[in-house]
Amino acid sequence: xxxxxxxxxxxxxRYLDWILSGLGWTLFLALGAWTIALVVGTLIGVARxxxxxxxxxxxxxxxxTFRNIPLLVQMFFWYFVLPxxxxxxxxxxxxxxxxxxxxxxxxLICLGLFTAARIxxxxxxxxxxxxxxxxxxxxxxGFARSSMYRLILLPQAFRIILPTLTNEFMTIFKNxxxxxxxGLVELTATAREINENTFRTFEAFGVVxxxxxxxxxxxxxxxxxxxxxxQLPSLVSGKSRP
Amino acid sequence: xxxxxxxxxxxxxxxxxxxxxxxxxxxxxxxGGIVFGSLLAVARLSQNRLISTLATAxxxxxxxxxxxxxxFWVFFLVPWAIGWVTRSGRPVAVGASLTIFxxxxxxxxxxxxxxxxxxFRSISPGQYSACDALGLSKFHAYIYIxxxxxxxxxxxxxxxxxxxxxxxxxxxxxxxxxxxLGAATKIAQRHGRLVEMYLTVGVIYFLICYAAxxxxxxLQRRLAFGVx
Numbered sequence: 001x002x003x004x005x006x007x008x009x010x011x012x013x014r015y016l017d018w019i020l021s022g023l024g025w026t027l028f029l030a031l032g033a034w035t036i037a038l039v040v041g042t043l044i045g046v047a048r049x050x051x052x053x054x055x056x057x058x059x060x061x062x063x064x065t066f067r068n069i070p071l072l073v074q075m076f077f078w079y080f081v082l083p084x085x086x087x088x089x090x091x092x093x094x095x096x097x098x099x100x101x102x103x104x105x106x107x108l109i110c111l112g113l114f115t116a117a118r119i120x121x122x123x124x125x126x127x128x129x130x131x132x133x134x135x136x137x138x139x140x141x142g143f144a145r146s147s148m149y150r151l152i153l154l155p156q157a158f159r160i161i162l163p164t165l166t167n168e169f170m171t172i173f174k175n176x177x178x179x180x181x182x183g184l185v186e187l188t189a190t191a192r193e194i195n196e197n198t199f200r201t202f203e204a205f206g207v208v209x210x211x212x213x214x215x216x217x218x219x220x221x222x223x224x225x226x227x228x229x230x231q232l233p234s235l236v237s238g239k240s241r242p
Numbered sequence: 243x244x245x246x247x248x249x250x251x252x253x254x255x256x257x258x259x260x261x262x263x264x265x266x267x268x269x270x271x272x273x274g275g276i277v278f279g280s281l282l283a284v285a286r287l288s289q290n291r292l293i294s295t296l297a298t299a300x301x302x303x304x305x306x307x308x309x310x311x312x313x314f315w316v317f318f319l320v321p322w323a324i325g326w327v328t329r330s331g332r333p334v335a336v337g338a339s340l341t342i343f344x345x346x347x348x349x350x351x352x353x354x355x356x357x358x359x360x361x362f363r364s365i366s367p368g369q370y371s372a373c374d375a376l377g378l379s380k381f382h383a384y385i386y387i388x389x390x391x392x393x394x395x396x397x398x399x400x401x402x403x404x405x406x407x408x409x410x411x412x413x414x415x416x417x418x419x420x421x422x423l424g425a426a427t428k429i430a431q432r433h434g435r436l437v438e439m440y441l442t443v444g445v446i447y448f449l450i451c452y453a454a455x456x457x458x459x460x461l462q463r464r465l466a467f468g469v470x
Contacts, residue, residue, distance in 0.1 A: 068451035070409035073423060073444050080436045170306075177308035181415060188311050201318045209307055209315075216306035 003194070003203040015194055022190030023211060025100070029107055029176045029186065034169065036112025037119050044116060045123025046149055059120065066117035071178050074114055078106035079182040100184055107179035115172055122164050126157030159230055166223035173215050187211060253429045253439070260425025261446070263339070267346055267411045267421065272404050274347030279354025284384060286359055297355075304352030309345075309413050316345040317417055338419045350407050357399050361392030398462040405454050409447065422446065 004016040047059035066074070083091040097105065130153060138148040158165075180189035191208035195201050285297035304312070320341055321333035328334065365388060373383035393400070412423040420428065423443055430439035 064452060065448065068409075068448045068455065069444050070412040070423070070447055072412045072415060073440065073447060076440050077444060081440050084437045174306075174308040177310045178413070180310065188308060188314070191311070192314060195318075205311065205315055205318070209303075209311065212307045212311065213303070 003198065003200055004207065006198075009197055015198075018190050018194060019187075019207060019211065022185060022187040022208075025104070025184060026173065026176045026186040026215075029104065029111065029179060029184070030173045032108050033111035033115060033176075034172050036108070037115035037172070040113060040116035041119025042123055042154070044120035045127065046154070048120065048124045049127045063117045063120050066114055067121075071110070071114055071175060072181060075107065075110050075178055075182055078110045079103065082106075103179065103182045103184040107176075107182060107184055111172065111175055111179070115168065115175070118168055119165070122161045122168070123154075123157060126161040127153055129160050130156055159232065162223070162227045162230065166220065166227070169223055170216055170219045173219060174212070253426075256425050256429060257422065257442070257446075260420055260422040263419070263424075264408070264411050264421040266339075267342055267414065268404070268408045270343045271346035271350045271407050271411070274343070275350035275354045275407070276358075276400070278347055278351035280358050280389065282351060282355035283358040283362060286355070287362060301352045301355050304349055305356070309349055309410055310416050312349045313342070313345050313413065313416060316348065317341050320344060338414075338417055341417065342414050342419055346407070346411070350403075350410075353403055353406075354400065357396050357403060358392055360399075361394075361396040362388060364395045365391050394465075397465065398458055401458045401461070402455070405451055405458070408454070409451060412447075 004019065005014050007014055008018060044059045044062055047055045048063070050056050083094045085091075086094070094105075095102070134152060134156070135148065138152045143152065176186055177188040179186055180192075185193065187208050191204045194204040198204065282297045282301060285293050286301070288294045288297075320336055324334040324336060325332050369387060369391065370383075373387050378387065411421055414421050415423050415427065418424065426439040426443040430436045
């Protein structure tokens with residue numbers, strides 16, 4: 001692993017600095033996209049469970065569109081296609097963003113909205129898993145629909161879907177690697193660059209593989225702790241109580 | 243900007259060729275992935291601690307790293323491995339398609355393994371005891387009794403994972419292979435038709451995946467009915 005401490009060809013630092021920079025972009029992109037995905041995904045998931053009107057249909061169309069097109073194709077859409085379809089002035093402004101923002105912003109929007117569709121399905125499943133009595137009781141107590149979702153339904157639904165959300169949270173870190181196709185130098189792209197500069201394939205890819213393992217472990221720990229903290233005694237079945 | 247339809251029409255044969263390669267990757271990935279994945283699932287349930295630990299480690303490793311990184315690993319490792327096996331002492335160049343097939347079998351097997359394992363766990367313990375009582379060998383018990391039930395229990399999830407695999411094939415773009423997306427990219431760059439080409443492949447992927455996922459949904463309903 002001496003590779004990490006050797007100077008880079010540009011003379012600005014060591015390969016370790018490249019890895020850290022790649023890690024930084026991976027984490028920044030993943031956490032930013034996760035925030036977008038949670039907000040948008042919850043709204044769409046709620047919209048899918050509304051009883052009638054145009055909203056449930058629009059929400060379904062959103063989910064089907066974003067789930068049935070590969071992430072990479074969506075990445076190209078935000079990066080290559082959208083600036084061409086927008087009015088000329090806005091399109092040019094997007095294309096002239098300084099690197100790495102020119103690739104980071106499309107990647108952020110893309111990964112956020114992609115993951116939102118998957119979270120929306122889970123939120124919907126969580127809401128539909130609740131007994132109907134919850135809605136009826138909330139209506140009988142005079143809750144407006146918005147406060148019924150905010151105070152009664154969503155808190156319970158999120159507890160139900162926490163395990164699957166854990167999976168989704170770990171997936172988003174892996175999915176950030178797709179951003180390398182539009183020029184963001186995140187972790188995997190860093191490994192490729194080090195390999196191209198040194199031809200020390202095993203070390204370059206080995207280090208990055210270990211970093212991904214560490215990310216997965218930490219992400220899992222965070223979600224495990226949240227799951228434990230959010231547990232309600234009344235919702236835990238007798239067996240699994242610690 | 244106007245979308246030029248005639249520009250798309252002329253490229254259809256090349257796109258179909260790309261789509262055929264996409265389907266080939268999917269078929270190899272599904273078959274190899276389910277076979278190797280089932281072996282991994284059985285290995286994880288093995289009484290032998292060494293075997294089950296190795297299988298668990300493999301599955302967790304593969305599930306923790308991005309597919310693109312695995313593609314790069316195999317792309318660089320397979321030539322070395324072949325050179326070593328044939329004792330030629332240096333890396334042997336191999337085609338992109340072999341690299342891709344190997345990658346998808348190795349990678350998807352880890353995901354199929356988890357699904358098949360869930361299937362095995364859904365079988366009642368009595369089935370295992372009954373196999374023992376009837377004197378079936380481990381091999382026969384798995385082939386004739388346990389595996390068919392496990393697969394049946396998780397069939398919808400297996401098929402959903404296959405749709406994910408189909409979408410994942412687009413990532414072979416990173417080693418410039420000519421799958422559906424790769425074909426579209428090459429046309430787009432040659433003729434400067436980025437918008438038309440990417441929108442077209444987007445629609446093609448959508449239609450295939452949407453149709454497939456609707457079929458899985460129907461199957462799921464029918465299976466649920468059969469259980470009752």
